[in-house]
Amino acid sequence: MKKYAIGIDVGGTRIQVGLFDENTQLLSKKQYLTDKEMSAAELMDFLSGRVKALAASAGVPLSDIRGVGAAFPSYIDYEKGITVETSNIICLNDQPVRDMLAERLQMPVYLDNDGNLAALAEHRLGAGRGHDDLIYAELSTGIGGGLILNGRLYRGMHGMAGEIGHMLVSDSTGYPCGCGVTGCAQSISSGLYMARYAMDRIKEGEESRILDYAGTISNIDTVAVGRALSVNDPLALEVVNRGAEYLGRMFHSLNQIFDINVFIYGGGVTNLGHRFIDRMIAAYRHLSLMDQKYPAQFLASTLGDHASLTGAALIVK
Ligand SMILES: [Zn+2]
Known part of the structure; x- marks a missing residue:
C-alpha cells in the first residue's frame, strides 16, 4: 500500500529530506548543506539520490511512496512545474524541476514555494489549526x-x-x-x-x-x-x-x-x-x-x- 510521502525543503543554506506516514507525521529526516555551485541537473541528481537513500534506510520500498513534495524559495509556475525565479539558488531559475525530479524518481512530484508550504502546514497541523x-x-x-x-x-x-x-x-x-x-x-x-x-x-x-x-x-x-x-x-x-x-x-x-x-x-x-x-x-x-x-x-x-x-x-x- 502506498502510504508514505516524501517532503523536500531546499533552502539557501540547507536542504532537508523527510519521510512521512499517512497522517503526515515525520518518521525520519536527513539534513544537508546546500551546494550553490551545483548545476540544476546536479542538484536534481543529489535530491533524488537522497530521497532513495532515506527510503532505503527506513526500509520503505519506493513502490510504497505516493510521491514527493518539494519546497523551494522560488516563484513557481504550477502548470508547468517550473521554478521561475529563485533569489538565492540561481541555478534553479526557469528550470523544469518537477519533471526533472519525476524522471529521476519515477514517481509523482509536486512543487510549491517554501513560505506557502509552511503556511499550509501550520494551518493543517500547527499553530494555525x-x-x-x-x-x-x-x-x-x-x-x-x-x-x-x-x-x-x-x-x-x-x-x-x-x-x-x-x-x-x-x-x-x-x-x-x-x-x-x-x-x-x-x-x-x-x-x-x-x-x-x-x-x-x-x-x-x-x-x-x-x-x-x-x-x-x-x-x-x-x-x-x-x-x-x-x-x-x-x-x-x-x-x-x-x-x-x-x-x-x-x-x-x-x-x-x-x-x-x-x-x-x-x-x-x-x-x-x-x-x-x-x-x-x-x-x-x-x-x-x-x-x-x-x-x-x-x-x-x-x-x-x-x-x-x-x-x-x-x-x-
Ligand atoms: Zn524586497
Missing part, C-alpha cells in the same frame, strides 16, 4: 510568508502571493533588496539586513558588545545581536527595536488588506526572543485602530524548522 484565515511570516535570513484565505492556500495569479517581505514599509530606511526596491520589510527587518545595520553602526564607531560576541565585523549576525541584547547592549536594543518596528508596519498593512488578525511567525530571527516579538506586536497594536475591538493573535510556529518540509509532504496527493 482551527483558523480559516491566517498569515504566516517566516522571519529568517530573508522574510517570506504564505496566506491561508477561507481555509485554503492562496497562491495569487502567478503563484507569487504571500511574498510579504517585499511589502514597502518605508521610503527612507533600508538597504537595496533583491526585489528591486529599498524600503521593503526584508530590506530592514530580515536577519541579513538587521545584521548589516549593526555592522554599519559599528563601522561608524559605535561601541557594542555585539562585536565581542561576533568576533569580527563580518561575522555579525542576529545570534550575536541576541546575545548582546541579553546583556542590555544599547546598540543591540536599537537594532532589534528598529527591525521589530517595521515588521509591525508590515502586519498592519496585511491586516488592512485582508482583515486577518491571526499571524503565525517562525524562522531563526524569532530566536531574538520575547523583547523582539513583544516590540513587533506593540508596533502593530500602536498602528491598528481595530485592535482594541478585535485583538490580533500573534502565534509562534509550532512546526518550527519542519514547517516547509511538512507542507511539502502535505501537497502529495
Whole structure:
C-alpha cells in the first residue's frame, strides 16, 4: 500500500529530506548543506539520490511512496512545474524541476514555494489549526510568508502571493533588496539586513558588545545581536527595536488588506526572543485602530524548522 510521502525543503543554506506516514507525521529526516555551485541537473541528481537513500534506510520500498513534495524559495509556475525565479539558488531559475525530479524518481512530484508550504502546514497541523484565515511570516535570513484565505492556500495569479517581505514599509530606511526596491520589510527587518545595520553602526564607531560576541565585523549576525541584547547592549536594543518596528508596519498593512488578525511567525530571527516579538506586536497594536475591538493573535510556529518540509509532504496527493 502506498502510504508514505516524501517532503523536500531546499533552502539557501540547507536542504532537508523527510519521510512521512499517512497522517503526515515525520518518521525520519536527513539534513544537508546546500551546494550553490551545483548545476540544476546536479542538484536534481543529489535530491533524488537522497530521497532513495532515506527510503532505503527506513526500509520503505519506493513502490510504497505516493510521491514527493518539494519546497523551494522560488516563484513557481504550477502548470508547468517550473521554478521561475529563485533569489538565492540561481541555478534553479526557469528550470523544469518537477519533471526533472519525476524522471529521476519515477514517481509523482509536486512543487510549491517554501513560505506557502509552511503556511499550509501550520494551518493543517500547527499553530494555525482551527483558523480559516491566517498569515504566516517566516522571519529568517530573508522574510517570506504564505496566506491561508477561507481555509485554503492562496497562491495569487502567478503563484507569487504571500511574498510579504517585499511589502514597502518605508521610503527612507533600508538597504537595496533583491526585489528591486529599498524600503521593503526584508530590506530592514530580515536577519541579513538587521545584521548589516549593526555592522554599519559599528563601522561608524559605535561601541557594542555585539562585536565581542561576533568576533569580527563580518561575522555579525542576529545570534550575536541576541546575545548582546541579553546583556542590555544599547546598540543591540536599537537594532532589534528598529527591525521589530517595521515588521509591525508590515502586519498592519496585511491586516488592512485582508482583515486577518491571526499571524503565525517562525524562522531563526524569532530566536531574538520575547523583547523582539513583544516590540513587533506593540508596533502593530500602536498602528491598528481595530485592535482594541478585535485583538490580533500573534502565534509562534509550532512546526518550527519542519514547517516547509511538512507542507511539502502535505501537497502529495
Ligand atoms: Zn524586497
